[in-house]
Amino acid sequence: MYSSPTEILRSVYGYDGFRGRQGEIVEHMVAGGNAFVLMPTGGGKSLCYQIPALCRPGMGLVISPLIALMADQVAALVQAGVRAAALNSDLAPAARDELWQAMRAGELDLLYVAPETLLRPDTLAGLKQIPLSLIAIDEAHCMSQWGHDFRPSYRQLDILPDHFPDAPRMALTATADAPTRQEIVELLRIGEADCFIAGFDRPNIRYAIEEKDSPRRQLLGFLERHKGESGIIYCLSKRKTEETASWLEGQGFRALAYHGGMDKAAREQNQRRFQREEAVVMVATIAFGMGIDKPDVRFVAHLDLPGSIEAYYQETGRAGRDGLPADTLMLYGADDIALRRRFIDESDAPEQRRRMERQKLDALLGLCETAQCRRQVLLGYFGDGCEPCGNCDTCAAPPELFDGLVAAQKALSCIYRTGERFGQAYIVEVLLGREDERIARFGHDRISTFGIGTEHDQATWRAILRQLIAHGLVNVDLAGHGGLSISDDGRAFLRDKPALMLRAPRPARKERGRKAAR
Numbered sequence: 001m002y003s004s005p006t007e008i009l010r011s012v013y014g015y016d017g018f019r020g021r022q023g024e025i026v027e028h029m030v031a032g033g034n035a036f037v038l039m040p041t042g043g044g045k046s047l048c049y050q051i052p053a054l055c056r057p058g059m060g061l062v063i064s065p066l067i068a069l070m071a072d073q074v075a076a077l078v079q080a081g082v083r084a085a086a087l088n089s090d091l092a093p094a095a096r097d098e099l100w101q102a103m104r105a106g107e108l109d110l111l112y113v114a115p116e117t118l119l120r121p122d123t124l125a126g127l128k129q130i131p132l133s134l135i136a137i138d139e140a141h142c143m144s145q146w147g148h149d150f151r152p153s154y155r156q157l158d159i160l161p162d163h164f165p166d167a168p169r170m171a172l173t174a175t176a177d178a179p180t181r182q183e184i185v186e187l188l189r190i191g192e193a194d195c196f197i198a199g200f201d202r203p204n205i206r207y208a209i210e211e212k213d214s215p216r217r218q219l220l221g222f223l224e225r226h227k228g229e230s231g232i233i234y235c236l237s238k239r240k241t242e243e244t245a246s247w248l249e250g251q252g253f254r255a256l257a258y259h260g261g262m263d264k265a266a267r268e269q270n271q272r273r274f275q276r277e278e279a280v281v282m283v284a285t286i287a288f289g290m291g292i293d294k295p296d297v298r299f300v301a302h303l304d305l306p307g308s309i310e311a312y313y314q315e316t317g318r319a320g321r322d323g324l325p326a327d328t329l330m331l332y333g334a335d336d337i338a339l340r341r342r343f344i345d346e347s348d349a350p351e352q353r354r355r356m357e358r359q360k361l362d363a364l365l366g367l368c369e370t371a372q373c374r375r376q377v378l379l380g381y382f383g384d385g386c387e388p389c390g391n392c393d394t395c396a397a398p399p400e401l402f403d404g405l406v407a408a409q410k411a412l413s414c415i416y417r418t419g420e421r422f423g424q425a426y427i428v429e430v431l432l433g434r435e436d437e438r439i440a441r442f443g444h445d446r447i448s449t450f451g452i453g454t455e456h457d458q459a460t461w462r463a464i465l466r467q468l469i470a471h472g473l474v475n476v477d478l479a480g481h482g483g484l485s486i487s488d489d490g491r492a493f494l495r496d497k498p499a500l501m502l503r504a505p506r507p508a509r510k511e512r513g514r515k516a517a518r
């Protein structure tokens with residue numbers, strides 16, 4: 001047992017003071033409370049459970065998803081003189097026996113364990129014989145089916161309150177939207193008052209989101225500013241990581257690929273090189289992520305739409321952990337969106353889950369298409385806020401807006417006149433006055449809104465509809481086939497005709513193609 005939290009902070013970690021809400025959380029845990037800690041990556045979550053575990057009698061139990069991650073943490077702790085160890089399946093029987101002996105003798109301050117190991121009956125039985133100072137569940141979002149990294153074994157951690165009723169519980173994560181948050185808190189029976197949501201803002205990270213136009217050119221433009229720096233480029237598919245990496249090699253970058261389909265040795269080698277060498281660009285699927293502990297990642301780019309706002313926040317959050325300026329770029333295209341919708345529609349997931357996925361996608365598209373400060377929208381999603389930041393693309397160059405009243409009226413009345421049950425694609429076809437067998441069959445080629453939208457092209461109408469959805473004027477029937485209907489706000493809008501500024505339509509694809517060909 002050690003002395004006071006601040007003394008431990010100084011003697012074990014060599015820090016002068018707590019950061020943000022760390023001190024408050026530590027005090028709460030030392031006093032035996034439960035806690036849910038939502039703090040961004042790099043915010044300093046580890047101290048929040050390590051220090052109370054050292055202050056309180058008994059051994060701290062830390063649940064962590066990755067053996068590699070555990071090994072790093074344990075090594076650092078041992079280096080600092082803390083009696084820490086990891087219990088995992090790689091351990092030789094003799095070493096395991098020795099570890100259990102040490103635990104029983106009260107000679108261990110912190111034990112790291114993966115959920116699979118913890119949940120084994122023999123592990124649970126053994127741990128019940130040992131006084132626990134607290135149980136910390138790191139990466140707790142893995143418990144939630146709404147989270148972006150659901151793990152069934154993590155879900156089973158809901159047995160902990162019953163198995164270890166005397167140990168204070170602590171769930172920590174860097175990423176959790178409201179439903180995820182609520183699920184974790186319920187599963188672990190942590191009270192509302194015990195939630196600590198610390199500042200999400202990462203002021204040193206610059207945010208920029210662009211529609212995919214010619215992605216390689218856009219990427220090169222971005223990388224131009226980051227020559228000689230390390231960064232990560234996320235792609236959706238394994239093949240694309242390899243193609244992009246070898247293309248970047250040809251452009252004079254040191255680029256490596258990383259994805260789940262590579263054999264383990266090659267993957268680990270690339271990760272090590274990224275970690276140790278300078279100016280390495282890692283082109284990866286989202287398989288590359290957890291456990292990266294490189295403080296000087298200077299940029300993160302997404303070549304495809306990320307999975308959700310949380311995923312975007314988490315993935316961009318890997319940049320600039322040293323607090324120095326870091327840069328991000330996300331490219332998204334209509335194809336990404338269509339693909340993502342199809343994934344969701346065709347998945348075998350229960351309807352409730354698919355509905356949640358669609359909502360998350362719409363929130364993400366709202367971020368993509370906002371004319372507001374990106375940071376405000378991003379933080380707002382987590383229940384946090386800020387002033388217009390001056391460090392994002394929309395702050396730097398506010399997007400051109402146009403008076404969207406007429407377009408919105410046309411779109412809404414087209415939705416209304418077709419019976420508020422058709423999806424985006426159909427509504428756009430009617431607005432454009434397309435000849436279509438379905439449209440004719442429903443008689444929608446004879447309604448007043450047929451062909452009233454020819455001043456915009458298909459992509460622009462889609463963008464307008466997405467913005468109307470983002471503004472809450474149009475509802476999407478998520479339980480059914482994505483039919484659009486007019487929300488209460490939309491009806492009020494049609495009645496009151498207030499000003500509505502939308503992002504200006506971009507030049508049509510065709511035109512730009514022609515220019516490029518010249």
Ligand code: ADP
Nearest residue numbers: 015017018019039040041042043044045046047
């Ligand atoms: P998280 O788990 O939230 O991603 P970590 O616990 O790994 O973050 O901490 C991130 C970094 O910040 C680490 O290098 C850690 O040593 C450092 N750190 C944490 N708390 C403090 C503090 N109070 N003062 C200075 N550095 C800190």
Ligand code: ZN
Nearest residue numbers: 373389392395
């Ligand atoms: Zn901003």
